[in-house]
Amino acid sequence: MKTLIVDDEPLARRELRRLLGAFPWVQIAGEAGDVDEARLQIETLSPAVVFLDVQMPGGTGFDLLSQLDRPPRVVFTTAYDHYAVKAFDVSALDYLLKPIEPERLAAALAKMRANMRASVLAGPAISTDPPLEQLFVRDGPRCWFVPLREVSVFSAEGNYVRLHWGKERPMLGRSLTVLEEKLDGRRFFRANRRQIVNLELIQTVELGEGGRLYVQLREGPEIEISRRQARLFRARMTV
Amino acid sequence: MSNGRKAVADGLLRGLPAPFRLHVGRVKLNSYARPVNQRRRSLTHVHGSSTISVAGYPSSPTRVSAETSFVYWVLQIIVWSAYCLMHISGEVFFAMMPWSKAVTVWGAVGAAHVSCTHLLRGLAKRHNWLMLAPAALLTRVIVGVLLISLACYLVTIASSVAVYGSPVTPVMDALYRMLPPRTRLVDQFFSSLILNVLWVAIYFGLAMQRHRYRAELRQVQLHEAWQAAELRLLKSQLNPHFLFNALNSVRALIADEPGRAQEAVTQLARTLRYALASGDEDLVTLTRELEMVNDYLAIESLRLADRLEVVREIEPAASTMRIPIMLVQMLVENAIKHGIAALKRGGTLRIHARLAGSELIIQIVNPRPTGEIAEARTDGVGLKNSSERLRLLFGPAAKLHLDLSVSGLATAEIRIPT
Numbered sequence: 001m002k003t004l005i006v007d008d009e010p011l012a013r014r015e016l017r018r019l020l021g022a023f024p025w026v027q028i029a030g031e032a033g034d035v036d037e038a039r040l041q042i043e044t045l046s047p048a049v050v051f052l053d054v055q056m057p058g059g060t061g062f063d064l065l066s067q068l069d070r071p072p073r074v075v076f077t078t079a080y081d082h083y084a085v086k087a088f089d090v091s092a093l094d095y096l097l098k099p100i101e102p103e104r105l106a107a108a109l110a111k112m113r114a115n116m117r118a119s120v121l122a123g124p125a126i127s128t129d130p131p132l133e134q135l136f137v138r139d140g141p142r143c144w145f146v147p148l149r150e151v152s153v154f155s156a157e158g159n160y161v162r163l164h165w166g167k168e169r170p171m172l173g174r175s176l177t178v179l180e181e182k183l184d185g186r187r188f189f190r191a192n193r194r195q196i197v198n199l200e201l202i203q204t205v206e207l208g209e210g211g212r213l214y215v216q217l218r219e220g221p222e223i224e225i226s227r228r229q230a231r232l233f234r235a236r237m238t239v
Numbered sequence: 240m241s242n243g244r245k246a247v248a249d250g251l252l253r254g255l256p257a258p259f260r261l262h263v264g265r266v267k268l269n270s271y272a273r274p275v276n277q278r279r280r281s282l283t284h285v286h287g288s289s290t291i292s293v294a295g296y297p298s299s300p301t302r303v304s305a306e307t308s309f310v311y312w313v314l315q316i317i318v319w320s321a322y323c324l325m326h327i328s329g330e331v332f333f334a335m336m337p338w339s340k341a342v343t344v345w346g347a348v349g350a351a352h353v354s355c356t357h358l359l360r361g362l363a364k365r366h367n368w369l370m371l372a373p374a375a376l377l378t379r380v381i382v383g384v385l386l387i388s389l390a391c392y393l394v395t396i397a398s399s400v401a402v403y404g405s406p407v408t409p410v411m412d413a414l415y416r417m418l419p420p421r422t423r424l425v426d427q428f429f430s431s432l433i434l435n436v437l438w439v440a441i442y443f444g445l446a447m448q449r450h451r452y453r454a455e456l457r458q459v460q461l462h463e464a465w466q467a468a469e470l471r472l473l474k475s476q477l478n479p480h481f482l483f484n485a486l487n488s489v490r491a492l493i494a495d496e497p498g499r500a501q502e503a504v505t506q507l508a509r510t511l512r513y514a515l516a517s518g519d520e521d522l523v524t525l526t527r528e529l530e531m532v533n534d535y536l537a538i539e540s541l542r543l544a545d546r547l548e549v550v551r552e553i554e555p556a557a558s559t560m561r562i563p564i565m566l567v568q569m570l571v572e573n574a575i576k577h578g579i580a581a582l583k584r585g586g587t588l589r590i591h592a593r594l595a596g597s598e599l600i601i602q603i604v605n606p607r608p609t610g611e612i613a614e615a616r617t618d619g620v621g622l623k624n625s626s627e628r629l630r631l632l633f634g635p636a637a638k639l640h641l642d643l644s645v646s647g648l649a650t651a652e653i654r655i656p657t
Contacts, residue, residue: 008580009484009542017492034583057583057608078485233509 007053035059065136137171152220154196192226323349351394351424355387390430506534546585557592578605
């Protein structure tokens with residue numbers, strides 16, 4: 001399992017490296033000391049797991065994740081950060097408190113491994129450039145890894161995108177057009193200028209005036225498909 | 240509690256209502272801790288569904304008083320209309336008087352009772368009788384009850400004379416037929432007195448109960464607030480972020496560099512001991528404070544490695560001056576936290592101390608991220624408390640100032656008159 005260690009303290013990195021030495025199946029691909037270096041390393045090495053410190057010069061671990069298009073699996077590490085721990089707890093993210101206890105580390109790694117096996121079994125065969133499967137999203141104190149197949153609608157709001165994900169409506173700091181390029185075209189469809197819908201979550205389709213279509217999404221709103229896009233939609237759905 | 244500590248505690252407790260703050264200096268945490276917990280449990284048990292919440296303070300007094308005054312008026316009306324109805328029916332059925340006359344007389348008497356008791360309650364509330372010692376309260380209540388009974392008695396006589404032409408009401412005549420008329424008149428007084436006494440006993444009994452409950456509640460809240468403040472103070476002295484990071488560094492060193500690890504443990508122990516001792520001392524020499532700062536910086540440079548460089552310029556004359564304990568330490572901590580540690584390449588921390596004229600001037604200068612907004616800094620409370628502490632210990636001429644006017648640079652300056 002390819003692993004990256006991100007921490008601004010050399011001693012903390014050394015300690016984590018030593019602790020991870022007890023797990024021969026964990027391969028440490030690299031280390032990074034700040035957010036920019038870490039982003040570069042993640043993009044070039046594409047590690048399976050990142051151990052990520054929260055407080056770093058030039059930005060926090062959360063900042064790093066929200067900058068990434070394809071966030072890897074992450075275990076946060078922090079010495080004492082009341083707010084961060086709160087954020088982890090409300091968001092059900094994995095974290096380890098420094099000094100790291102070997103037992104906790106073992107448990108976190110075991111969980112990670114089980115998750116990866118499950119996703120490999122469930123997922124499709126790995127292609128060269130797999131479409132985006134999850135996004136890291138922050139909304140106030142809460143953050144999530146949002147599985148994209150559960151998102152029913154992406155709505156543009158200015159330069160941002162609002163996700164309709166179950167009961168949550170988190171915002172993503174990216175434009176809809178940029179996001180669209182990264183989404184799986186087989187699953188997501190541009191309904192109109194401002195919205196992208198998840199085809200797999202469509203419940204009903206109704207005909208509207210002038211060739212428009214109205215789709216009702218499971219756990220989501222009703223979305224209008226513009227006239228131009230409706231033609232495309234029909235073509236795709238009636239193959 | 241010494242002045243410096245008190246200043247810090249006062250700062251922490253600034254948000255509390257005035258009566259809470261007054262006692263802070265005198266409260267001993269340990270001696271109260273247990274009884275408070277026990278009391279709290281019993282309070283929550285008894286008043287589990289009460290609108291007064293123990294944790295969510297301050298409780299809403301308006302809602303409570305609105306509720307109690309509603310209960311008060313309901314009871315007031317029920318009690319006195321029962322009293323009047325009893326006499327009216329007595330007068331109609333035993334003394335064979337017409338309804339209209341009976342209602343007039345006893346209506347007036349009932350109104351007199353309601354207003355007299357209400358007046359007494361108002362007086363007790365306005366002059367806070369419940370705060371008085373038991374003897375003083377009892378005297379006032381007894382005198383009060385006698386006076387209002389006399390007033391009610393006079394109203395009874397007056398209305399009876401006006402309606403029936405006799406000072407003794409017909410119902411009294413009917414009930415106490417065996418007694419001579421003069422005794423009946425006296426008895427009429429007692430009938431009014433007994434009811435007023437009963438009323439006052441019930442009213443003040445309930446009011447005192449509630450008063451005591453509220454006092455206990457406030458006590459609990461006071462202690463909770465004080466405990467929270469004490470905990471915050473302790474936390475700020477021990478600085479958990481530093482502590483856990485230091486432990487992590489030491490853990491990393493143990494395997495490869497046991498010598499450095501041992502040294503680090505010693506430095507950490509000295510730092511902690513100093514921070515804990517700061518609770519008992521107000522002033523230390525600059526030399527002693529800087530010894531501690533050096534230990535602290537040694538541990539931080541384990542963590543920050545080559546990112547931290549320290550330059551010290553201490554005039555020998557300045558080093559024997561006395562300064563508030565932990566003051567320089569706090570500024571150095573801030574310089575690291577918001578300055579050096581937040582910079583990728585780190586930087587140089589400068590500590591200057593000199594005597595200029597009749598002042599000791601200490602400066603802590605550090606680089607900081609340029610984009611940082613001064614308002615966003617979380618050390619504002621610490622700085623304010625330290626300024627206050629300085630002022631209390633050395634008077635208004637002593638100053639602490641954090642200068643963030645130069646982009647990318649922070650300069651903290653302490654000026655203490657010698």
